[in-house]
Amino acid sequence: MNVKILLEYDGTNYHGWQRQKNARSIQEVLEEAISAITGEKIRVTGAGRTDAGVHAAGQVANFKTNTRIPVEKLPYAINSRLPDDIVVKEARMVPEEFHARLSAKAKVYSYTIYNAPFPSPLLRNYTYFFPLPLDMGAMKEAASQFVGLHDFSAFRASGSPVKSSVRQINRLEINRCQDLIKIEIEANGFLYNMVRIIAGTLLDAGLHKINPGEVASIIRSGDRDRAGKTLPPQGLCLLKVVY
Amino acid sequence: MNVKILLEYDGTNYHGWQRQKNARSIQEVLEEAISAITGEKIRVTGAGRTDAGVHAAGQVANFKTNTRIPVEKLPYAINSRLPDDIVVKEARMVPEEFHARLSAKAKVYSYTIYNAPFPSPLLRNYTYFFPLPLDMGAMKEAASQFVGLHDFSAFRASGSPVKSSVRQINRLEINRCQDLIKIEIEANGFLYNMVRIIAGTLLDAGLHKINPGEVASIIRSGDRDRAGKTLPPQGLCLLKVVY
Numbered sequence: 001m002n003v004k005i006l007l008e009y010d011g012t013n014y015h016g017w018q019r020q021k022n023a024r025s026i027q028e029v030l031e032e033a034i035s036a037i038t039g040e041k042i043r044v045t046g047a048g049r050t051d052a053g054v055h056a057a058g059q060v061a062n063f064k065t066n067t068r069i070p071v072e073k074l075p076y077a078i079n080s081r082l083p084d085d086i087v088v089k090e091a092r093m094v095p096e097e098f099h100a101r102l103s104a105k106a107k108v109y110s111y112t113i114y115n116a117p118f119p120s121p122l123l124r125n126y127t128y129f130f131p132l133p134l135d136m137g138a139m140k141e142a143a144s145q146f147v148g149l150h151d152f153s154a155f156r157a158s159g160s161p162v163k164s165s166v167r168q169i170n171r172l173e174i175n176r177c178q179d180l181i182k183i184e185i186e187a188n189g190f191l192y193n194m195v196r197i198i199a200g201t202l203l204d205a206g207l208h209k210i211n212p213g214e215v216a217s218i219i220r221s222g223d224r225d226r227a228g229k230t231l232p233p234q235g236l237c238l239l240k241v242v243y
Numbered sequence: 244m245n246v247k248i249l250l251e252y253d254g255t256n257y258h259g260w261q262r263q264k265n266a267r268s269i270q271e272v273l274e275e276a277i278s279a280i281t282g283e284k285i286r287v288t289g290a291g292r293t294d295a296g297v298h299a300a301g302q303v304a305n306f307k308t309n310t311r312i313p314v315e316k317l318p319y320a321i322n323s324r325l326p327d328d329i330v331v332k333e334a335r336m337v338p339e340e341f342h343a344r345l346s347a348k349a350k351v352y353s354y355t356i357y358n359a360p361f362p363s364p365l366l367r368n369y370t371y372f373f374p375l376p377l378d379m380g381a382m383k384e385a386a387s388q389f390v391g392l393h394d395f396s397a398f399r400a401s402g403s404p405v406k407s408s409v410r411q412i413n414r415l416e417i418n419r420c421q422d423l424i425k426i427e428i429e430a431n432g433f434l435y436n437m438v439r440i441i442a443g444t445l446l447d448a449g450l451h452k453i454n455p456g457e458v459a460s461i462i463r464s465g466d467r468d469r470a471g472k473t474l475p476p477q478g479l480c481l482l483k484v485v486y
Contacts, residue, residue, distance in 0.1 A: 008361075008363060008364050008365060009364050010364040010365050010367070055365060057365060075361065079361070079362075084362065084364065084367055085364045085367070086364060087361050087362055087363070087364050088361070089360070089361045117332070118251075118318065118322070118330050118331070118332045119322075119327065119330055120251060120330070121251050121252050121253040121327065121328045121329060121330050122251060122252075122253050122298060122300060122369065122480075124253070124327055124328070126365065237365075
């Protein structure tokens with residue numbers, strides 16, 4: 001059967017989702033746990049290939065198995081073999097053709113900035129600390145221009161493999177609650193580092209380093225150098241995958 | 244001069260506030276940092292002696308120093324010597340007689356329960372995970388009976404040194420927001436483990452293991468065995484000290 005699982009993880013101590021040599025990845029730890037309980041060699045496909053230090057509240061993955069463990073018992077069985085920074089919250093049988101990444105219609109990421117004079121020990125692994133005052137009005141104005149179907153070449157890590165860089169951003173919200181500025185982005189797909197570069201560009205707007213009205217022209221330019229810095233990974237969280 | 248500092252810390256990797264042999268404490272790490280920047284042997288007094296694994300968003304401490312570093316620069320200087328799980332957020336000169344613990348009029352603690360079917364990796368160090376359904380109405384009714392001046396003998400760790408166990412609880416709020424149940428308690432002082440035992444008793448009320456109306460009689464009984472379990476430290480956070 002093909003099993004779809006919903007996952008939450010704290011990415012602090014992992015080198016990202018994707019299996020790699022000489023570094024501990026979420027995928028590897030998960031595959032080892034599922035292989036151990038099913039007695040099969042399990043290969044897991046994730047919806048989003050989160051980077052080192054990036055978190056997930058709602059990552060989705062799927063794997064094929066012939067296990068006789070009832071699907072509703074799988075989360076408990078798998079969790080019993082996982083460290084406490086990775087948890088399976090749901091497992092469901094899905095059609096054979098379901099593919100966690102290719103079947104996804106949209107994904108939602110959040111990027112959280114802790115904007116206060118001093119860093120927060122309690123939030124240090126889940127937010128990006130930025131002490132200078134930020135103009136929320138300018139950030140909101142800049143944010144609105146990302147929504148829609150655009151070529152986001154200016155908002156992807158340089159050296160990314162050459163494929164289409166056109167994506168549809170369905171929604172980009174930015175709100176402040178006390179010292180936290182939360183950016184939430186839903187798109188049909190994301191380029192490498194796209195959310196972290198968008199967050200860096202919004203930060204530049206908040207600092208008046210760019211004019212918020214300039215965002216549309218930065219997008220059109222396709223010029224990575226005109227967009228903002230790639231903000232660090234710990235502020236990023238994969239919230240949800242939409243099918 | 245006598246300096247009052249405001250502190251935030253993540254208690255996960257410390258054996259509590261108080262200096263002790265063979266274990267790393269917040270107090271020790273802080274004293275080493277301040278001693279290093281002032282060149283004096285500094286002794287720090289904390290308002291609340293938080294236990295191992297307990298956090299603080301608003302701990303207060305004071306220390307005497309002859310340093311010539313301006314008081315407003317002290318947080319930056321001290322933070323440069325602290326690990327990133329302890330941060331000084333404010334420093335002020337206070338009268339010589341100010342004592343962080345003895346001068347405190349009240350303290351506010353929060354205890355947070357993560358009440359969902361599966362544990363949360365992202366919240367695991369800052370909440371107590373409890374999967375069974377809880378009756379919020381019963382918890383609120385139980386909570387209301389703690390407010391006031393009472394002998395809280397039933398709500399302190401057995402074997403605590405024999406001193407007065409009469410305390411005034413000014414406020415005890417309990418609210419649910421999605422999967423988080425947050426208990427906030429303000430009192431003129433707390434007995435050893437008092438908040439964690441009160442939280443355990445509210446949990447018993449939420450499970451209908453005790454009748455919420457019973458709380459007044461448990462308080463009167465002074466019987467530790469009738470109160471709930473001591474919930475684990477990671478859900479506890481010292482929010483504020485009132486002077």
